[in-house]
Amino acid sequence: xxxxxxxRLLGSGAALLLPAVAVAEWRLNLKPAATxxxxxxxxxxxxxxxxxxxxxxxxxxxxxxxxxxxRKSVGHKAEQFHESTTVEIIWxxxxxxxxxxxxxxxxxxxLTLRDTSAPDMTIKVTGYQWKWGYEYLDDGIQxxxxxxxxxxQIQGDDEKGENYxxxxxNPLVVPVGKKVRILTxxxxxxxxxxxxxxxxxxxxxxxxxxxxxxxxxxxGTFRGQCAELCGKEHGFMPIVVKVVxxxxxxxxxxxxxxxxxxxxxxxxxxxSVAELRSTGEGVYNTHCVACHQTDGGGMPxxxxxxxxxxxxxxxxxxxxxxxxxxxxxNPMMAAWGPQLTDVEIAAVxxxxxxxxxxxxxxxxxxxxxAAARK
Amino acid sequence: MEAVHEHDHGHDHPSGIMxxxxxxNHKDIGTMYLWFSFTMFLVGGVMxxxxxxxxxxxxxxxxxxxxxxxxxxxxxxxxxxGAIMPAFVGFANWQxxxxxxxxxxxFPRMNNWSFWLLPPAAMLLVISMFxxxxxxxxxxxLYAPLTVQQGMGMDLVIFAVHILxxxxxxxxxxxxxxxxxxxxxxxxxxxMPLFVWTWLITAYLLIAAMPVLAGAVTMTLxxxxxxxxxxxxxxGGDPVLFQHIFWFFGHPEVYIIAIPAxxxxxxxxxxxxxxxLFGYASMVYATASIAILSFLVWAHHMYTVGMPVEAQLYYxxxxxxxxxxxxxxxxxxxxTMWKGSLTFETPMLFAIGFLFLFTLxxxxxxxxxxxxxxxxxxxxxxxxxxxxxxxxxxxxxxAFAGVYFWLPKWIGKMYxxxxxxxxxxxxxxxxxxxxxxxxxxxxxxxxxxxxxxxLQFADFNMISSIGAFGFGLSxxxxxxxxxxxxxxGEKAPEKPWEGADTLEWTHLPTPAPYHSFETPxxxx
Numbered sequence: 017x018x019x020x021x022x023x024r025l026l027g028s029g030a031a032l033l034l035p036a037v038a039v040a041e042w043r044l045n046l047k048p049a050a051t052x053x054x055x056x057x058x059x060x061x062x063x064x065x066x067x068x069x070x071x072x073x074x075x076x077x078x079x080x081x082x083x084x085x086x087r088k089s090v091g092h093k094a095e096q097f098h099e100s101t102t103v104e105i106i107w108x109x110x111x112x113x114x115x116x117x118x119x120x121x122x123x124x125x126x127l128t129l130r131d132t133s134a135p136d137m138t139i140k141v142t143g144y145q146w147k148w149g150y151e152y153l154d155d156g157i158q159x160x161x162x163x164x165x166x167x168x169q170i171q172g173d174d175e176k177g178e179n180y181x182x183x184x185x186n187p188l189v190v191p192v193g194k195k196v197r198i199l200t201x202x203x204x205x206x207x208x209x210x211x212x213x214x215x216x217x218x219x220x221x222x223x224x225x226x227x228x229x230x231x232x233x234x235x236g237t238f239r240g241q242c243a244e245l246c247g248k249e250h251g252f253m254p255i256v257v258k259v260v261x262x263x264x265x266x267x268x269x270x271x272x273x274x275x276x277x278x279x280x281x282x283x284x285x286x287x288s289v290a291e292l293r294s295t296g297e298g299v300y301n302t303h304c305v306a307c308h309q310t311d312g313g314g315m316p317x318x319x320x321x322x323x324x325x326x327x328x329x330x331x332x333x334x335x336x337x338x339x340x341x342x343x344x345x346n347p348m349m350a351a352w353g354p355q356l357t358d359v360e361i362a363a364v365x366x367x368x369x370x371x372x373x374x375x376x377x378x379x380x381x382x383x384x385x386a387a388a389r390k
Numbered sequence: 391m392e393a394v395h396e397h398d399h400g401h402d403h404p405s406g407i408m409x410x411x412x413x414x415n416h417k418d419i420g421t422m423y424l425w426f427s428f429t430m431f432l433v434g435g436v437m438x439x440x441x442x443x444x445x446x447x448x449x450x451x452x453x454x455x456x457x458x459x460x461x462x463x464x465x466x467x468x469x470x471x472g473a474i475m476p477a478f479v480g481f482a483n484w485q486x487x488x489x490x491x492x493x494x495x496x497f498p499r500m501n502n503w504s505f506w507l508l509p510p511a512a513m514l515l516v517i518s519m520f521x522x523x524x525x526x527x528x529x530x531x532l533y534a535p536l537t538v539q540q541g542m543g544m545d546l547v548i549f550a551v552h553i554l555x556x557x558x559x560x561x562x563x564x565x566x567x568x569x570x571x572x573x574x575x576x577x578x579x580x581x582m583p584l585f586v587w588t589w590l591i592t593a594y595l596l597i598a599a600m601p602v603l604a605g606a607v608t609m610t611l612x613x614x615x616x617x618x619x620x621x622x623x624x625x626g627g628d629p630v631l632f633q634h635i636f637w638f639f640g641h642p643e644v645y646i647i648a649i650p651a652x653x654x655x656x657x658x659x660x661x662x663x664x665x666x667l668f669g670y671a672s673m674v675y676a677t678a679s680i681a682i683l684s685f686l687v688w689a690h691h692m693y694t695v696g697m698p699v700e701a702q703l704y705y706x707x708x709x710x711x712x713x714x715x716x717x718x719x720x721x722x723x724x725x726t727m728w729k730g731s732l733t734f735e736t737p738m739l740f741a742i743g744f745l746f747l748f749t750l751x752x753x754x755x756x757x758x759x760x761x762x763x764x765x766x767x768x769x770x771x772x773x774x775x776x777x778x779x780x781x782x783x784x785x786x787x788x789a790f791a792g793v794y795f796w797l798p799k800w801i802g803k804m805y806x807x808x809x810x811x812x813x814x815x816x817x818x819x820x821x822x823x824x825x826x827x828x829x830x831x832x833x834x835x836x837x838x839x840x841x842x843x844x845l846q847f848a849d850f851n852m853i854s855s856i857g858a859f860g861f862g863l864s865x866x867x868x869x870x871x872x873x874x875x876x877x878x879g880e881k882a883p884e885k886p887w888e889g890a891d892t893l894e895w896t897h898l899p900t901p902a903p904y905h906s907f908e909t910p911x912x913x914x
Contacts, residue, residue, distance in 0.1 A: 083727070
């Protein structure tokens, strides 16, 4: 208790010195789970903690007793006993039984945890550098989910919000009480989809599909993060899951579908530079900004500048090629063809050529992208 | 034989720098290993402090995310391959010939080479930070396919790992040959000091595990440059295959580090308890069991990759089983202290610190062995805390215990006991300030290897950073203690530790002569 009080003092003292740091809650254990399997894991963890605490106190009780009573300075003479097969057998066998006692509930929990059969709905989760893509296989909804925390907060130019680094533009929305099966895969490198309160952590592996599941017992917003190192923005691709009632979920599905319809551009149409530029700015700030930076300056040599860049101010064909197909020389530049629509790619290329300090004045039309894909 | 004695060429060795470059003497080479290791420990430590400085507060203040990732990668690789492993090879070089009654190691020239491979490897790791694109930002586990995206820094890291592996394999061949062939008459295997036993077992682990790592990084290299697709899913490869290969090396690697540490502690505890080791034979068997089991549990590092549930069950049970021989060792150490006549000089303090905190790391290992619990804790700070208890409070504290224990024998002078004890207390307090709180960050769900974090983790990270700087600065005191002992330490008595009973204490003068045993002692 005294240690905790001391730590608390240390923490709040430091927090006083640095007012930017909010004094967070002192959580010393797993978060309370929102799923039945999560509660089982919580209880399993508690059980193991009790067992190891008892053993720890027992074993080191002996050690500290010896340290106090069997020291030379209090005149203790060493006894020369050693080797005892009986004792060795006892302290080999007893731990085996303790371990069996732990293995039993762990096995039960594991079998439940991995039983992804008979889901009520299935969502495919794709890890990208550095965002999550969600595809509702039953309801036909598809969208990306990226970090919503403004760069100013990360750089320290603005005060950090309550959900700093744990907020996204488009959260995953699921109905309460339904068994949701999550299929994970990745587009580029390894990622891991981790939401502790839902007791889910599943690696997302390029070229493979893995699955996991959860059944949320209460509504609410649950936040998690990518848990597998995936490059420079690994710490900046959070996960937000909103668990809502069945009715609210249906309503959300309808709006989402309608929203997608309204936003759908006509790929055959010819757009003005201004139209493409304003759409392109949004695409750039979602997909490009992590590497090429807000001002287009990039971070050479790995992430070249857009402003005055050789490709971004060169012929449109080269510019279209690198965005659609990625770079052959620099593996950090992904192929965006499979991720973005023709209109989005046309818009972001136009934006790059007519903003961020570039002013070439040319508009790239969706038709050119469609042609480049062939 | 007599002709050799009349013209003892061992004493007209070159002087100055060439003495160290050309030396084939096990003591010189042991000394170089230990200083190299300490240098790398400071380099890796500075990298840890860069990490902790960035994590002192939420937000990006000190470094950019890519550089942060390079720091976590290099910190891990340098500490594992540059600091801890060479430290114990240094102990092996100094101690094994003296403890088994041999004049030197079996292959003195190879011994020289296995040391001199290390500095170029270390240079490659350090230089990798300064090439275009910087070093590898992939974590010390080098997981594919992120490795394919890296710049040429990645290639330098791969070559460094190759060279370090060669050095380890040659060192192991030397150690095994020495132990099996050069024991004094009468020293049967079951009379060898436990430190020698632990190194014999470790050397076998190294020979089995290091080539596997070499294979994994070579495949990474060909994936990067020669059009193969072993691990690259885009070309039909399997990223999970890399993890299986890596951890087939990586889990034994944990014991390659821990088992010699067990050996040092098994010499120090009986010496300062003035009582023989409680269960010598069962300690040997337990160590061998741990070594064998270490090859059968690798995929417990991969509980979240989506293995079949049957495989997860197997790895869970096999992993839990390691607790049994490890428990046997801990019980034996405590039983060794029981009813002894204990004194608490610095080596003993570090050995007790090891016993206490290594066991704590073992317990969190048991928590992590349970697959369902691990799903919540995998790749969080809980794991970071767990392996630092094993690596720092385990291996590093054991190495400190060994240095304080054998320093009088090595240099014939005593260290400053008061400062040694201060070093212990500073280390153990700051170690716990740094790493104990990381259990809580991990339980609350903070992922590892992130340069910035949510506000709920702020307080524990700040405490951890304060502890890390305290721990780092405390190690400068260790350097001061060493330099002071070497330059102006009091002359060591012939047998400074009352309870020490191995050959180097009972049959050799202090400091030990350049050639340990020119005529072998007879062991009864």
